Amino acid sequence: MHTMLMLSMILALLVFLLDYLSMRQLAKRVLQQKAMLEA
Amino acid sequence: MHIFLSSLRKLSSPPTFIKVAARVSTWLGYTALILAVLGFGYALYFAPTDFQQGEVYRILYVHVPAAWMSMLLYTLASMYGVIHWVYRTKVSAVMMRAMLPTGAWMTLLALVTGALWGKPTWGTYWVWDARLTSELLLLFIYIGLMAFASMVEDESKTDRILAMLIVVGLVNIPLIYFSVIFWNTLHQGASIAVTGSARMALEMKLTLLVCTLAIWMACAALVLARARHMLMWRDLQSKIDIQ
Numbered sequence: 001m002h003t004m005l006m007l008s009m010i011l012a013l014l015v016f017l018l019d020y021l022s023m024r025q026l027a028k029r030v031l032q033q034k035a036m037l038e039a
Numbered sequence: 040m041h042i043f044l045s046s047l048r049k050l051s052s053p054p055t056f057i058k059v060a061a062r063v064s065t066w067l068g069y070t071a072l073i074l075a076v077l078g079f080g081y082a083l084y085f086a087p088t089d090f091q092q093g094e095v096y097r098i099l100y101v102h103v104p105a106a107w108m109s110m111l112l113y114t115l116a117s118m119y120g121v122i123h124w125v126y127r128t129k130v131s132a133v134m135m136r137a138m139l140p141t142g143a144w145m146t147l148l149a150l151v152t153g154a155l156w157g158k159p160t161w162g163t164y165w166v167w168d169a170r171l172t173s174e175l176l177l178l179f180i181y182i183g184l185m186a187f188a189s190m191v192e193d194e195s196k197t198d199r200i201l202a203m204l205i206v207v208g209l210v211n212i213p214l215i216y217f218s219v220i221f222w223n224t225l226h227q228g229a230s231i232a233v234t235g236s237a238r239m240a241l242e243m244k245l246t247l248l249v250c251t252l253a254i255w256m257a258c259a260a261l262v263l264a265r266a267r268h269m270l271m272w273r274d275l276q277s278k279i280d281i282q
Contacts, residue, residue: 002097004156005097005098008098008100008101008152008155011148011152015147015148016144018144019140019141020261023261023264023265023268026265026269026272029272030268030272033275033276
């Protein structure tokens with residue numbers, strides 16, 4: 001059942017992607033705030 | 040020892056931390072990617088089949104590192120909680136907060152992959168076994184702490200209470216780890232043990248080690264990057280407050 005490992009890997013990838021996206025969202029907010037402060 | 044302490048002191052300064060975290064998280068991210076390709080590639084195509092469980096055992100290459108990370112991240116968050124309680128540094132506060140989402144994701148991943156393994160092996164996705172229940176409790180603790188952490192707009196006001204709550208929740212970690220020893224559980228014992236009581240083929244052990252390193256580095260990269268942005272956010276907020 002290699003499919004089980006494949007499925008687990010896809011899940012792991014999805015989890016890291018979602019975590020990365022939430023971190024990027026924070027980074028975006030920081031950039032927006034910085035731009036607002038400089039303007 | 041002196042060099043170690045002085046470099047720790049330097050790292051607790053926000054500008055140094057922001058600079059170092061940016062470099063280290065990028066490096067960790069790329070290394071994690073290389074290790075993941077190597078480790079999971081080997082796990083998929085070359086790692087031997089288990090003589091008892093057959094192919095389904097391969098889930099362990101994702102499940103075990105995720106479960107370890109869920110506990111390790113919580114323990115580290117508690118350590119930063121204690122550091123924050125004593126020294127009240129900005130870096131310890133953001134590190135403690137940055138670990139919560141990644142830790143929650145790892146707990147969820149461990150629970151879901153465990154359920155996927157449980158169905159073909161135990162015949163059920165879920166049982167109210169001590170190991171599974173305490174891991175589910177950890178997920179609820181993470182979610183509760185994250186909800187508390189985002190309750191107030193000015194996060195720095197709740198840092199100390201959050202630190203205390205995280206440290207209180209630490210009691211669940213030994214419960215998870217030793218649950219298979221304390222109680223009669225359906226969940227198997229430790230996959231790797233220092234005493235050598237867990238028997239596993241060397242090839243499997245090495246593959247698991249590479250997969251664990253990959254997941255560990257990916258988590259560390261994400262935590263550092265998040266902590267860095269949290270710190271930058273706080274700096275900007277304090278500048279706005281001054282204006």
